[in-house]
Amino acid sequence: MKKTYLINDLVWMSLAFLVCLGGLKLGFGTFQQPQAGFMPFLSGLLLGLLALADLSSGFIDQWKTEKGDKEIWAGIDWRKLLLTMIVLFGYTALFSILGFIIGTILLLLFLFRVMEPKPWWLILIASLITTTLLYLMFKVGLDSQLPQGFWGF
Amino acid sequence: MGFQVALQPLNLFYCFTGVLIGTLVGVLPGIGPVTAMSLLLPATYHITPVGAIIMLSGIYYGVQYGGSTTSILVNIPGEAASVMTCIDGYQMARQGRAGRALGISAFGSFIAGTIGIIGLVLIAPPLVDFALKFGFPEYFSLMVLGLTVLSFMTSGSIVRALMMAAFGLILGTIGLDFISGLARFTFDIPELLDGIGLVPVVMGLFGISEVLLNIEVKIKREIFTTKVKGLLPTLQDWAQSIWAILRGTLIGFFLGILPGGGAVISSFVSYAIEKRVSKHPEKFGKGAIEGVAAPESANNSAAQGAFIPLLTLGIPGNVATAMLLGALIIHGITPGPLLLSQNPELFWGVVASMYVGNAMLLALNLPLIGIWVQLLKVPYPILFPLIIIFCMIGSYSINNSPIDVAIMLIFGGIGYLMKKLSLEAAPVVLAFVLGPMLENALRQSLIKSQGSFSIFFTRPISAACLFIAIALVVFPLLPWFRRRRPGVALEREDVT
Numbered sequence: 001m002k003k004t005y006l007i008n009d010l011v012w013m014s015l016a017f018l019v020c021l022g023g024l025k026l027g028f029g030t031f032q033q034p035q036a037g038f039m040p041f042l043s044g045l046l047l048g049l050l051a052l053a054d055l056s057s058g059f060i061d062q063w064k065t066e067k068g069d070k071e072i073w074a075g076i077d078w079r080k081l082l083l084t085m086i087v088l089f090g091y092t093a094l095f096s097i098l099g100f101i102i103g104t105i106l107l108l109l110f111l112f113r114v115m116e117p118k119p120w121w122l123i124l125i126a127s128l129i130t131t132t133l134l135y136l137m138f139k140v141g142l143d144s145q146l147p148q149g150f151w152g153f
Numbered sequence: 154m155g156f157q158v159a160l161q162p163l164n165l166f167y168c169f170t171g172v173l174i175g176t177l178v179g180v181l182p183g184i185g186p187v188t189a190m191s192l193l194l195p196a197t198y199h200i201t202p203v204g205a206i207i208m209l210s211g212i213y214y215g216v217q218y219g220g221s222t223t224s225i226l227v228n229i230p231g232e233a234a235s236v237m238t239c240i241d242g243y244q245m246a247r248q249g250r251a252g253r254a255l256g257i258s259a260f261g262s263f264i265a266g267t268i269g270i271i272g273l274v275l276i277a278p279p280l281v282d283f284a285l286k287f288g289f290p291e292y293f294s295l296m297v298l299g300l301t302v303l304s305f306m307t308s309g310s311i312v313r314a315l316m317m318a319a320f321g322l323i324l325g326t327i328g329l330d331f332i333s334g335l336a337r338f339t340f341d342i343p344e345l346l347d348g349i350g351l352v353p354v355v356m357g358l359f360g361i362s363e364v365l366l367n368i369e370v371k372i373k374r375e376i377f378t379t380k381v382k383g384l385l386p387t388l389q390d391w392a393q394s395i396w397a398i399l400r401g402t403l404i405g406f407f408l409g410i411l412p413g414g415g416a417v418i419s420s421f422v423s424y425a426i427e428k429r430v431s432k433h434p435e436k437f438g439k440g441a442i443e444g445v446a447a448p449e450s451a452n453n454s455a456a457q458g459a460f461i462p463l464l465t466l467g468i469p470g471n472v473a474t475a476m477l478l479g480a481l482i483i484h485g486i487t488p489g490p491l492l493l494s495q496n497p498e499l500f501w502g503v504v505a506s507m508y509v510g511n512a513m514l515l516a517l518n519l520p521l522i523g524i525w526v527q528l529l530k531v532p533y534p535i536l537f538p539l540i541i542i543f544c545m546i547g548s549y550s551i552n553n554s555p556i557d558v559a560i561m562l563i564f565g566g567i568g569y570l571m572k573k574l575s576l577e578a579a580p581v582v583l584a585f586v587l588g589p590m591l592e593n594a595l596r597q598s599l600i601k602s603q604g605s606f607s608i609f610f611t612r613p614i615s616a617a618c619l620f621i622a623i624a625l626v627v628f629p630l631l632p633w634f635r636r637r638r639p640g641v642a643l644e645r646e647d648v649t
Binding site for chain 1: 195196199310312313315316319320322323326330332333335337338365368369532533534535537538539541542545546549550553555558559562565566573574575588592595596599600603604605606
């Protein structure tokens with residue numbers, strides 16, 4: 001039994017169920033006059049049926065051709081991965097307040113350190129230079145919209 | 154008219170910028186053409202629509218050139234369409250023939266790109282006349298066919314690929330219903346009323362997920378430090394490669410036109426065919442020059458062929474052309490059969506710029522090979538944080554909204570899990586882009602037919618598309634077909 005694939009199909013089936021419900025709530029209409037929930041319901045139904053087909057074929061051939069659960073999740077540094085995601089979401093939430101320059105320097109400090117631990121002074125210099133170059137490239141060169149933050153830069 | 158537009162100094166600059174960025178992206182593993190195009194899309198808001206499409210197209214076909222450098226010298230494909238080039242290209246490099254592998258790859262790409270453009274010029278106008286006869290049922294069936302072909306061509310299970318297409322269709326329904334104006338799955342978030350943006354979805358699924366995947370593994374790269382010399386192929390090399398180039402070009406072009414086809418599939422097919430028709434198939438995998446020439450030609454002509462359904466029907470055949478569709482719409486241009494008559498300068502300008510761009514790429518790739526080799530030495534611990542920041546800026550700058558960045562990160566997480574479970578992201582994106590058009594075509598067809606699905610089967614073009622789509626779903630269930638599929642999978646395993 002490959003738990004990962006079982007859970008995967010169950011997740012897709014649950015999503016499909018919720019989308020179908022949402023579609024019905026929006027109003028399916030009729031085939032003559034389809035309403036706003038028509039397409040969501042049909043897409044959800046299609047997803048659910050396909051997930052069911054995948055689950056059934058998995059049970060029939062016992063997921064012989066698939067990778068094992070251990071193989072799929074081997075070597076993952078969950079701490080590093082979750083920390084990276086939390087920091088990225090934190091950056092997203094805060095960069096409107098901190099502004100692009102300060103926010104990006106802090107983010108780069110973290111990312112450079114996570115990717116390959118090097119001395120802090122080296123990482124700080126790399127973050128400062130990279131942020132300056134990015135600012136020049138996007139703000140000055142391409143006139144992209146960047147968050148200004150509390151300090152106005 | 155096309156060259157008048159393409160040769161304007163500003164458009165030449167955009168073309169050069171596009172192919173330069175394309176080559177750079179192709180050389181550097183981790184950033185695909187789609188991520189690069191989504192990153193540059195906000196920067197094109199300030200330029201003319203023609204200039205924007207010329208630049209974004211340059212990135213798309215430029216990547217096909219650049220990807221070969223990484224494949225040959227590092228044995229890591231710079232992007233997916235260069236996977237097959239690794240097999241014989243890297244072996245040639247190990248035998249001291251890196252220069253000739255790079256040379257034949259660049260010349261093959263140029264020849265294929267040129268023939269591809271000629272094909273585009275010849276096929277597009279008559280196809281436009283044909284496309285004008287299309288109604289909603291034909292568009293619906295053609296889009297269904299495109300999604301099915303893409304799912305069929307993916308390396309894993311077709312059922313899972315179709316699941317991903319269904320997921321993409323669901324994502325496409327988020328936002329206001331275009332007929333009733335009712336908000337669907339917006340959860341009272343105003344930013345979702347216009348639907349989820351293509352750029353955050355693409356950057357998350359392709360860019361962020363790739364970085365997350367690489368956080369857990371340390372990638373070791375072995376780059377050939379010896380000087381790459383002898384870039385011009387010998388007469389013997391030409392004799393061995395010319396038919397491979399021509400076959401690869403034809404295969405790539407026609408697979409590129411096919412909805413759901415594209416550069417990746419065409420490079421796999423052309424390599425497999427070349428190995429099959431070769432008098433010395435045993436040399437493949439050990440440094441056969443045909444094994445480099447065929448897939449490199451195929452992926453370049455496929456990139457040109459993929460413009461045909463986009464420019465004539467307004468239907469993107471793959472994710473990269475879906476990005477171009479998004480760019481056209483943002484610039485207020487409706488792609489489709491009327492594009493040629495309403496915006497001839499854009500249509501022919503983009504086509505002519507491809508020819509100019511191909512010549513620029515030949516000049517960029519051969520003499521500057523030393524610079525590209527140096528770029529390969531950029532360490533991943535520097536590259537990946539940069540990719541993250543690029544994606545963050547790209548997502549934010551579209552609407553100045555942190556919600557878009559959050560959406561990108563969510564899709565980054567989803568994309569990471571999908572990669573772990575071998576679920577393909579391409580059907581999600583294509584279905585996401587086609588979803589609203591597909592829904593419109595389906596609902597309008599049903600309203601027209603008073604709710605009868607027979608409208609899709611009584612019109613010849615629509616019926617043909619649907620029968621092919623049904624056959625593609627049914628075929629993999631047949632025992633004789635299932636026996637043949639592992640052969641394709643084995644070819645792919647050669648890459649590693």
